[in-house]
Amino acid sequence: MPMLFFPTKPTMHMAEDSLLDRSRTVAGPGYNRWLVPPAALAIHLAIGQAYAFSVFKKPLGALISGNPDAPAPADWTPGQLGVIFSIAIVLLGLSAAIFGKWLERVGPRKAMLASSLCFGGGFFIAALGVHLHSIWLVYFGYGFVGGIGLGIGYISPVSTLIKWFPDRRGVATGMAIMGFGGGAMIGSPLAVTLMDHFKAAGTGTLGVAATFLAMGLIYLLFMQFGVWTIRVPADDWKPEGYVPSNEHNALITTGNVTADNAIKTPQFWLLWVVLCMNVTAGIGVLETASPLIQESFSDGVMGAGRGVTAAAAAGFVGLLSLFNLLGRFFWSSASDKMGRKTTYAIYFGLGILLYALVPTLGAGAQLTLFVVVTCVILSMYGGGFATIPAYLSDLFGKLQVGAIHGRLLTAWSTAGVLGPVIVNYLHTNAKANGLVGAAAYQSVFYTMAGLLVVGLIANFLVRPVAEQYFEKEAAKKAAA
Amino acid sequence: MDQKTSYPTSDATPSSTGAVAFAWLFVGVPLAWGVSQTFIKALALFQ
Numbered sequence: 001m002p003m004l005f006f007p008t009k010p011t012m013h014m015a016e017d018s019l020l021d022r023s024r025t026v027a028g029p030g031y032n033r034w035l036v037p038p039a040a041l042a043i044h045l046a047i048g049q050a051y052a053f054s055v056f057k058k059p060l061g062a063l064i065s066g067n068p069d070a071p072a073p074a075d076w077t078p079g080q081l082g083v084i085f086s087i088a089i090v091l092l093g094l095s096a097a098i099f100g101k102w103l104e105r106v107g108p109r110k111a112m113l114a115s116s117l118c119f120g121g122g123f124f125i126a127a128l129g130v131h132l133h134s135i136w137l138v139y140f141g142y143g144f145v146g147g148i149g150l151g152i153g154y155i156s157p158v159s160t161l162i163k164w165f166p167d168r169r170g171v172a173t174g175m176a177i178m179g180f181g182g183g184a185m186i187g188s189p190l191a192v193t194l195m196d197h198f199k200a201a202g203t204g205t206l207g208v209a210a211t212f213l214a215m216g217l218i219y220l221l222f223m224q225f226g227v228w229t230i231r232v233p234a235d236d237w238k239p240e241g242y243v244p245s246n247e248h249n250a251l252i253t254t255g256n257v258t259a260d261n262a263i264k265t266p267q268f269w270l271l272w273v274v275l276c277m278n279v280t281a282g283i284g285v286l287e288t289a290s291p292l293i294q295e296s297f298s299d300g301v302m303g304a305g306r307g308v309t310a311a312a313a314a315g316f317v318g319l320l321s322l323f324n325l326l327g328r329f330f331w332s333s334a335s336d337k338m339g340r341k342t343t344y345a346i347y348f349g350l351g352i353l354l355y356a357l358v359p360t361l362g363a364g365a366q367l368t369l370f371v372v373v374t375c376v377i378l379s380m381y382g383g384g385f386a387t388i389p390a391y392l393s394d395l396f397g398k399l400q401v402g403a404i405h406g407r408l409l410t411a412w413s414t415a416g417v418l419g420p421v422i423v424n425y426l427h428t429n430a431k432a433n434g435l436v437g438a439a440a441y442q443s444v445f446y447t448m449a450g451l452l453v454v455g456l457i458a459n460f461l462v463r464p465v466a467e468q469y470f471e472k473e474a475a476k477k478a479a480a
Numbered sequence: 481m482d483q484k485t486s487y488p489t490s491d492a493t494p495s496s497t498g499a500v501a502f503a504w505l506f507v508g509v510p511l512a513w514g515v516s517q518t519f520i521k522a523l524a525l526f527q
Contacts, residue, residue, distance in 0.1 A: 225503075
């Protein structure tokens with residue numbers, strides 16, 4: 001196992017400590033910090049599967065009839081199935097907020113193990129729910145238990161990465177959070193392959209229950225790589241040749257604010273608004289991507305046989321996922337050079353222009369430009385997720401950045417509910433008023449541009465944290 | 481003071497380049513597979 005390859009610094013009470021304790025994960029001399037990002041990726045690539053949950057919707061909605069194209073009255077409805085993902089995302093935010101301080105105390109290994117057990121266990125419970133055709137058991141398994149695994153897993157490597165990469169905070173967190181985007185790309189084809197296999201093998205439930213069992217097991221084992229590879233740096237460790245910049249940047253602190261104090265600062269709530277607005281607007285594109293491109297560039301607009309087909313629309317959604325993934329690494333890395341505030345100003349400033357442009361490009365049948373613009377938008381949506389831990393670390397220090405990040409993720413949960421509600425309301429309203437094609441999405445995109453204006457103002461108002469919130473010198477040294 | 485440092489001697493050795501390469505391959509291969517699958521799907525947009 002990786003334990004043999006990756007040195008750990010012996011401590012005085014090692015024999016008494018559990019293998020999972022923080023003290024047993026302190027890296028010894030010679031530990032290569034480039035082992036930490038793969039450990040983080042092993043967690044994020046697994047839990048990122050959540051974004052591919054929609055692949056189960058059709059078969060889950062036809063367990064009684066056995067025919068996804070002709071559901072029976074007793075089959076679960078799309079509305080019932082949509083709740084599964086919503087519960088998971090809400091639990092992600094809540095558990096990240098609740099367990100953040102616990103994570104800082106016990107260290108990343110124990111947190112990653114808890115995450116793997118919840119995420120894998122959630123699949124197992126959901127498999128039983130599918131087998132018994134109990135939607136409540138699926139809600140409890142994948143939504144509630146799995147959602148807790150998502151929340152703990154999402155924040156588990158963040159503060160560790162920032163401590164290992166004080167010189168490249170954006171690069172480090174960008175790599176891990178890129179994994180969450182990549183997880184959906186693995187989870188979707190993996191689920192399809194497994195369902196086809198188990199369906200052909202005649203396991204029943206259209207192969208879904210067996211697929212849930214298999215995926216639970218696969219992810220549980222895969223995440224163990226992260227659990228047993230992760231290390232925290234020794235208190236006095238610094239990257240070789242690393243000298244903190246002498247350039248004065250008031251927005252990068254050398255002190256530390258605890259999670260309890262951070263939520264008392266206006267900076268925390270401004271960043272909460274920043275993240276919430278960026279995610280809500282991004283969901284506006286993600287929710288509408290497939291119908292938007294098909295309706296805006298139909299045969300009627302482009303000419304007979306030249307319209308965007310359902311298969312091409314699926315390709316468009318795939319392309320957006322790729323840019324969501326790449327944006328997480330690109331923008332977060334770029335923020336190390338440009339500064340976090342400037343980077344978010346670009347997300348919002350450029351975003352306002354591009355969101356407002358989308359309906360016009362749709363109405364003007366500018367397909368290529370439309371694709372380019374939406375891809376840039378999605379890259380900034382992903383970038384917003386990946387840059388926020390480094391922004392928090394700059395403002396509040398490294399001491400409890402994982403816990404602070406966890407509390408900030410309630411903004412994501414809020415956006416996860418708010419985004420689809422706004423989009424569906426505006427689009428339904430537009431259609432009821434007789435608007436069709438790109439025009440039916442005009443109000444959606446203009447509203448999202450308006451939300452970005454709110455985000456831009458919130459980001460503009462971010463100032464250095466007041467001295468009164470910082471910990472005293474002893475705590476500073478402990479976290480250095 | 482009783483310092484119980486009963487960890488395996490391998491802990492004293494630095495992590496090798498091979499271990500780093502293995503770690504990146506462990507996560508890189510599934511990620512590359514997922515990205516390639518998505519890319520193939522995305523190609524439909526340009527056909």
